[in-house]
Amino acid sequence: MVTLKFTLTPEASASIHGALLCLARFSDTVSLEAKDDSLTFSALNLSKSAHAAVALDTPFFSAYEFEAEGGHLDSRFTCCMSNKALLSVFKSRNNDAKSSNITERCEVSFQEDDDEAKCRMIARNICSNGVIKTFRLTYESAEIMQALFDRDLAENKWAIRAGFLKENLAYFSQKVEQLDIFYEEGKMTFLSFTAKVVSAKNGVLPVNNHRISLLTNAEILKMPLKTTVILNGGDFEKLSVQEQLHIVVSVKDFRAVVLHAESIDTVLHAYYTSPGRPLQFAYNKGSMNCQFTLTTAGEYRGTTIQPAPVGAATRHRSESERASKPPPSRAKVMPPPPAPSGRRNTKTLGKRRPSAPDRSAETSRDNQDEPLFVPMENDDRNWDPPSYDNAEESLGWDASEETESLFSRQIREQEARAAAAATKRKEEVPETGPDESQEASISLSPTQRLSDIPRLW
Amino acid sequence: MSTQPESPPILSAVSSSARQLFLLLRCIGFGSKAQVQPTEDGIRFSVEESSVMEGMAFLGKTLFSSFQFTPPQVQPDTVDTTQESGDVDPFSISLAALLETLQIFGLSELSKPTPWNRDPYNRDAFSAQALGLSGICRLRYDSVGSPLVIILEEAGISTTCKLVTYEPAYDSDIPFARLELGMKIIMQASYLADAITELSTSNPEHLTIRATDTFLILSASGDHGSAVVQFHRDNKAVQENDALAAGPNAVPKRNRGILETFQVSGESFSQSYKFSHISNTKKALQSAIKVSIRGDSQGVLSLQFMIENLEGGGVSFVDYRFIPLVRDEGYEEDEELGDIGAPES
Structure with missing residues (x-):
């Protein structure tokens, strides 16, 4: 009771x-x-x-x-x-x-x-x-899912008064979908755009370093209006962001966050590392703490990194194309995760639930629990999601909710996990192979274990 | 009929405010046809829905600057012998068309300048608006079977509308036993409006009205759960409840609560009605100042709304009657209601 x-x-x-x-x-x-x-x-x-x-x-x-x-x-x-x-x-x-x-x-x-x-x-x-x-x-x-996010690992941070951001939000068209946020020469730029193309005959656009030229290509954009809002670094309460790092979030989500933050008159904080990894907006007022964890896309357009990022190019790729790709072999390079550090304790205690399953089974299971954060590598761009709107691969919530007995659930989970891993492999593999050796060396530390996900029965 | 052309019209009324008429008739705008009964004291409009709900708006004589009612001379060969002399057969008209007609010049109030007439110097003391000549509305009903003529005049433009009159669709009101009341509650309409709004959020099918000797309880249940609004007959219910929780020696105060009149005969009154019917009254709920909630021994519910007139003071009344649902239809929540009255016992 x-x-x-x-x-x-x-x-x-x-x-x-x-x-x-x-x-x-x-x-x-x-x-x-x-x-x-x-x-x-x-x-x-x-x-x-x-x-x-x-x-x-x-x-x-x-x-x-x-x-x-x-x-x-x-x-x-x-x-x-x-x-x-x-x-x-x-x-x-x-x-x-x-x-x-x-x-x-x-x-x-x-x-x-x-x-x-x-x-x-x-x-x-x-x-x-x-x-x-x-x-x-x-x-x-119900069991609820949580997005785990470690702010300490986020390299890029900024904070701004939500009211100021809201004033500028008005310039973005209602129908626009994406928002590119980047920092350049002491100024923060918010660029809203829609990547959807009406007649996408050839799904993949030529890869270019600048999305702007991408979008002005012969393709007919569904929503040709782009709006750029440039804010001075001085307007920010806090600003510590890598130059030329383009991070793309959904305008709809961004708008929801800003509007609420503005309604309670507070300062909006943003934390993120790099495109493809989650971004968190956070603010608090009194005893109310709000956290919004969003998937991101985008790319780094600095000079130090090699070109041809997969993310931008594949944004227009259709589902069928993705599905037809040969299944790669990423799962085998995933070592058992080390114990993650600095994450929230999400131990459950639902009713009628036996104690957490044994940890030994966990190592093999965690393949599915994609980490929200991967240990910082110099280049982990191959983690970029191949598709913009398919967000699961970068935010790893466990979607396998079952309401059966623990035993049958575990079996089901194993199966589902294997299937999920296979599809994930399909989706996540980079198109080119130059990074494969490097990829093999990446060790992953998931931030959420299956056993951490609350179970009520 | 045998009305001579030279005889005066049965009804001839002039109102200086079409808006006033509109506001009252809007309250019963849930049906398409309205039955009209001109009488000595005013015009009665009634609308019914599926024979279980009826709405009545009475446009009293006082709403009109001139009101002439001349019943036709009863002919000796009239078939209808039951009719008292001085009465006119009711007729029915399209209420939607009538409402549309009344707002043909818009619903702008006198004080509200039209956007194209912003010049403050243009309005002299003899303008139509200042003289109160705007929005004059004349109603005329010449003889039985003739159209209802509505002439609206504003700023020199006059519009004449003739609404076809029909034979009445029904001939008796929902019977309500005034002398056998199960409950009678008078309260401010805003409280009831608030309660109905709260209940409507759960998108319910039925509304249950329950009155015990201390409470008026409105409840409804929908897909997501149920909502109950409880009025205590005494104002200090909350304090009392707190006091009861604190200790048994607290003295309950019998203040007059938000329920101005509260009479329940017998143990309790409890009936369910279709929620969509009750929410048909929302226009009246919004504009009324007071509402009288009565239920008779058969369970028929009468909601009577008192609506302040726009000009000249006085009030008008809009009445609704509802036939209850057969028992056991809206009673699933009864056991949930049970614990609500608990603090009192």
Whole structure:
């Protein structure tokens, strides 16, 4: 029996509403994770290319009580539910000056009982005039996925007031898809563009060092408008970025992040290493910590690296082309991962769950758990995802959710893993072979183990 | 019929504000056809939906600057002998067309300058707007079977619309036993509007109204869960509940709450209605100041909205009646409602 209760002030309720609105831009469902000291709302988008998490520390609540099954210290409670339903519970009700119906507090409790067939989140909005609005929302016990990101390993960091960024965000067209962020001569450039081509007869465009010339090619762009916003380095609170490093994220995600950060008037921090690796936007306000981990694409266009990056060229490649490629042999060069350092402890403790599976099986399993971070190598460009919009390969969430017995699940996982590894090999192999010897020497340290992924049963 | 051409029209009314008429009639705009019954005291418009919901708007005499009702002389050979003298047969018209007509000049208020007339010096004391001549609306119903003529005048432009009148589609209202009330609650409409809005977020099928001796409970359940809005008859319910939680010796205060009138006969009143029908009242909910919620012994629900007139003070009423759903249809949530009243017991 899990006990989770918390009480919110109207302001806190409104800020949860704001956060949920932001999460709604990523996914229709929202996952909750309750721990002793925090409650996290998170959302993972359908293509698993973006993970958004809003963590609320206990001071955020007027009262917070959590007691997990069995009373373990580091235990958690996870579930997921419809974002739309939650929005109706936590909406800000006091903005209507005409109405004297002022909400005083919102009490939320979870009814999690083994004997009860119904899982209910019960939220009571208590108004000053005696009106009580009670919502009972169904939720689903679920394992939730987390994006792990180590900010200490991120070489490139910048921070800027979200309000300033939002003003400039207005210049990007609504339909535009990609945003290229790079630093050049003391200025930060945000370039929005759409890479989609209407008549993509020859899917692969000639590789060029400059995307601009790529895009002005004979191909008909679906969205020919590009917007460049150049911000002075001085406008940033913090700026430590490698020159000419182009990192490309989705404008939609970026917009969602900036708009929410602006709504709570805070400073937006960005952390990233290189294209193809995740980028994290983070900001906090009071006890609310928001983290958005996004897949990236892009390239380094400095002078020290050899040309012909695969990433840019293959952006237009179609699915069929990718599938027809010969299966390469990357899996065999993946050594057993060393124990990762500096990652968050995500041990689970769901109910009715045996203790974590033995670690010995893990080494063979971890092939699938792509690391979010690979140890810094001089050149790891061959990790660039061959396809822009296929994000799984760079952000390694374990998508294999099963709700069977542990034993059959393990078997299934092994099979699924083998299949996944095969397809992954297909996708991830670089087209050319010059780096193969180098590739073999790369040792990977995954940042998330299978055993770390929460299991509830 | 045998009405002579020279006889005065049955109904001739002039209103200085088409907007006022529009605002009231809009409340019952959920149906396409409205049944019109001109009477001595005003015009009654009623709309029904699937015979289980009925909306009525009464345009009282006071809304019109001139109102003349001349019932036709009852002919001796009239078949309808049950009709009292001085009554006119109701007729029905297209409500959508009527609403469209009333807003033909837009709904701009007098104070609101039109965008193409920004010059403040152009509006002298004798302008049509200042004299209140704008938006004059005349209604005329000459004789039984003749069209309802609506003449709208604004700034020298006059529009004449003739709406075809039809035989009434139905001939009796939903019966409501005024003398056998199961509950009667009067409250500010904004509270009810707020509650309906909260409940509608779960996209429910039914709305259950339950009144006990201390609570009015509106509940609805949808795909994602259920929502319950609970009104306490006393204002200090929260404090009381807190006090009860704190200790048994707290003295409950009997303040008058947001429910101005609260009468429940018998143990409790509990009925379910179709939510989409209830939400048809949302226009009235928005513009009304007070609402009277009544339920009779059969479970028929009557919502009566008091709407302030735009000019000249006074109020108008819009009525709705709902036939309840057969029991056991919207009662799945009953056991969830059970624990809500618990703090009181």
